[in-house]
Amino acid sequence: MIDSYTEQFILTDIPNLHKIEIYEQNGGYGALRKALGMAPDAVTDEVKKSNLRGRGGACFPTGLKWTFMPKQSEKPKYICANGDESEPGTFKDRQIFEFSPHVFIEGSLIAAYAMGVQFVYVYIRGEYAKWIKLLQAAVDDAYSKGYIGKKILGSGFSTEMQIYRGAGAYICGEESSLMNSLEGGRGYPRVKPPFPAQFGVWGNPTTINNIETLSNVPMILNRGWEFYSKIGAPKHPGPLLYGISGHVNKPGVFELPTGVLLTDLIYKCCGGVKGNKKIKAVIPGGSSTMWLRGEEIEGVKMDADSLKAVGTSIGTAGVIVMDEDTDVIKVLARISHFYHHESCGQCTPCREGTGWMEKILHRFLDGEGTMQDIDLLLDVANNIEGNTICALGDAAAWPVQSVIKKFRGEFEARAKKTPMVSKYVKPPHLVELKTA
Amino acid sequence: MLNEDNLKKLETLRGRFQTSQSLTLPVLWMIQEQYGWISPEAMEYVSHLLNLPVSHVYGVVTFYTMYNQKPVGKYHLQVCTNVSCMLNGGEELRDHICKRLGVSPGETTQDKKFTVTEVECLGSCGTAPMLQANDDYYENLSLAAVDELLEKMK
Ligand SMILES: Cc1cc2nc3c(=O)[nH]c(=O)nc-3n(C[C@H](O)[C@H](O)[C@H](O)COP(=O)(O)O)c2cc1C
Numbered sequence: 001m002i003d004s005y006t007e008q009f010i011l012t013d014i015p016n017l018h019k020i021e022i023y024e025q026n027g028g029y030g031a032l033r034k035a036l037g038m039a040p041d042a043v044t045d046e047v048k049k050s051n052l053r054g055r056g057g058a059c060f061p062t063g064l065k066w067t068f069m070p071k072q073s074e075k076p077k078y079i080c081a082n083g084d085e086s087e088p089g090t091f092k093d094r095q096i097f098e099f100s101p102h103v104f105i106e107g108s109l110i111a112a113y114a115m116g117v118q119f120v121y122v123y124i125r126g127e128y129a130k131w132i133k134l135l136q137a138a139v140d141d142a143y144s145k146g147y148i149g150k151k152i153l154g155s156g157f158s159t160e161m162q163i164y165r166g167a168g169a170y171i172c173g174e175e176s177s178l179m180n181s182l183e184g185g186r187g188y189p190r191v192k193p194p195f196p197a198q199f200g201v202w203g204n205p206t207t208i209n210n211i212e213t214l215s216n217v218p219m220i221l222n223r224g225w226e227f228y229s230k231i232g233a234p235k236h237p238g239p240l241l242y243g244i245s246g247h248v249n250k251p252g253v254f255e256l257p258t259g260v261l262l263t264d265l266i267y268k269c270c271g272g273v274k275g276n277k278k279i280k281a282v283i284p285g286g287s288s289t290m291w292l293r294g295e296e297i298e299g300v301k302m303d304a305d306s307l308k309a310v311g312t313s314i315g316t317a318g319v320i321v322m323d324e325d326t327d328v329i330k331v332l333a334r335i336s337h338f339y340h341h342e343s344c345g346q347c348t349p350c351r352e353g354t355g356w357m358e359k360i361l362h363r364f365l366d367g368e369g370t371m372q373d374i375d376l377l378l379d380v381a382n383n384i385e386g387n388t389i390c391a392l393g394d395a396a397a398w399p400v401q402s403v404i405k406k407f408r409g410e411f412e413a414r415a416k417k418t419p420m421v422s423k424y425v426k427p428p429h430l431v432e433l434k435t436a
Numbered sequence: 437m438l439n440e441d442n443l444k445k446l447e448t449l450r451g452r453f454q455t456s457q458s459l460t461l462p463v464l465w466m467i468q469e470q471y472g473w474i475s476p477e478a479m480e481y482v483s484h485l486l487n488l489p490v491s492h493v494y495g496v497v498t499f500y501t502m503y504n505q506k507p508v509g510k511y512h513l514q515v516c517t518n519v520s521c522m523l524n525g526g527e528e529l530r531d532h533i534c535k536r537l538g539v540s541p542g543e544t545t546q547d548k549k550f551t552v553t554e555v556e557c558l559g560s561c562g563t564a565p566m567l568q569a570n571d572d573y574y575e576n577l578s579l580a581a582v583d584e585l586l587e588k589m590k
Pocket residue numbers: 053054055056057058059060062082083084085086087170171172173174175176208209210211213214390391392395
């Protein structure tokens with residue numbers, strides 16, 4: 001499949017596509033023109049029928065999400081384009097900002113037209129100073145050519161675009177936290193419902209979409225939903241930006257259809273594992289997804305349903321490859337440290353539990369872990385999962401659950417053989433939590 | 437505290453958001469750009485400027501890791517040690533830099549030239565290991581390359 005597939009839509013190999021003239025020469029902003037000639041509902045319908053699903057991690061059907069926005073609204077409506085890109089293992093949206101900013105801008109404008117949105121906010125992680133500048137330059141160009149602003153291309157439709165810089169908080173990628181951050185506050189996730197389409201930024205109808213998701217929209221308009229829906233996996237179609245990192249020879253971001261073989265990504269796109277070693281484990285979709293053992297990856301396809309079938313998820317399609325010499329407990333401890341550090345602290349299970357998991361994992365690294373600690377660790381993870389306001393809690397629990405399940409032997413081998421007397425005691429609230 | 441340029445920028449930004457509270461993060465960025473960190477006086481200034489309680493500004497500054505609550509060196513070196521970087525030598529990179537500069541993560545060298553911080557994934561996992569120095573990314577680093585980089589940062 002990889003050998004026969006050559007067409008790219010988002011990260012094409014057209015040189016200098018970030019320049020607006022080059023983008024226009026290659027048909028750029030034609031999709032916007034086309035959309036403006038259609039009824040807004042017809043645009044949403046096109047996206048709905050294409051089966052485009054969100055690229056921010058949850059795979060929610062994009063067209064359906066757009067229909068949640070009220071059609072008639074006294075209040076202004078907003079789009080927040082999510083460029084927080086902070087999930088470890090994910091580095092694709094920045095490629096769009098750098099090489100294809102206009103594909104994203106055009107897609108956002110089409111989305112704005114379809115939903116009757118007056119303002120598009122682009123939330124970008126604070127560290128991406130360089131990419132914020134690059135995107136700002138592209139936005140300025142699009143303004144000067146009349147693609148953004150008042151009465152776009154002579155139509156009756158007007159919308160604005162504004163970049164907003166985050167300041168180093170993973171949680172601000174979560175959509176409700178992002179909105180609180182945009183409102184100038186701490187990035188605390190909100191309890192849902194109400195959902196953003198009813199009560200979003202400043203209480204107004206809002207849709208949050210990932211940068212890559214919106215970048216898929218122009219091609220759907222250009223080539224039609226039918227063409228789009230036939231690319232890759234039928235239930236999760238389209239081009240996908242796969243980011244592969246870790247122990248591979250040539251890591252990078254590759255645009256390919258959904259549903260390619262994981263092994264093709266590793267061996268054909270990335271030239272295999274460094275030093276020709278065997279693979280011990282693979283994280284398929286960013287640090288919050290469940291791990292696969294090296295032996296399990298044969299035949300596994302990279303789309304929402306195929307990965308679900310093997311007990312994990314596509315997430316952000318950020319694949320991390322670990323070779324046979326990797327200390328999986330050390331890697332897991334690093335991941336747990338990340339979630340502990342990034343927990344916003346609103347919910348007890350997440351705030352406390354992420355810390356306990358990190359601590360227990362460090363016991364194993366220090367040679368102080370016990371056999372009971374393995375079950376304790378699992379217990380903590382199970383008690384976080386599903387008991388929190390936002391999905392960061394789950395994201396912290398899943399890797400722990402999966403690594404214990406798949407590499408229990410490693411924990412056992414590392415556990416102290418004199419188990420009962422440990423200088424550590426079981427955290428007292430744990431019992432309470434369980435009955436809650 | 438904000439210079440002319442930034443005050444002008446602020447005025448154009450005001451029209452782009454429904455509330456002035458939204459300007460908290462942008463204004464804090466401007467302050468940090470000018471002074472390198474956010475002092476308690478700066479927080480008070482921002483609270484007057486935007487007509488917000490100081491506690492709100494303080495809450496924001498302390499929530500976001502990128503706002504420096506104390507001065508940092510001329511070069512703020514932020515080394516990623518998250519998974520993809522770790523698998524490719526991110527920790528060795530961190531240790532090497534710390535040893536060379538004689539500091540621990542979080543500390544600033546005595547000549548105030550370098551601050552070293554260990555940070556979470558910076559979205560450069562495919563070009564690991566890497567570090568961010570002020571606004572710039574340095575990717576695919578070897579220990580030799582980082583030595584060269586530090587030499588250049590005078
Ligand atoms: C802890 C957490 C972090 C998230 N980080 C991001 C992110 O960095 N970028 C992103 O697009 N979505 C992120 N999401 C998902 C968003 O909440 C939201 O589902 C997504 O932006 C919707 O866009 P989509 O439907 O186009 O995928 C995160 C979710 C959680 C729970």
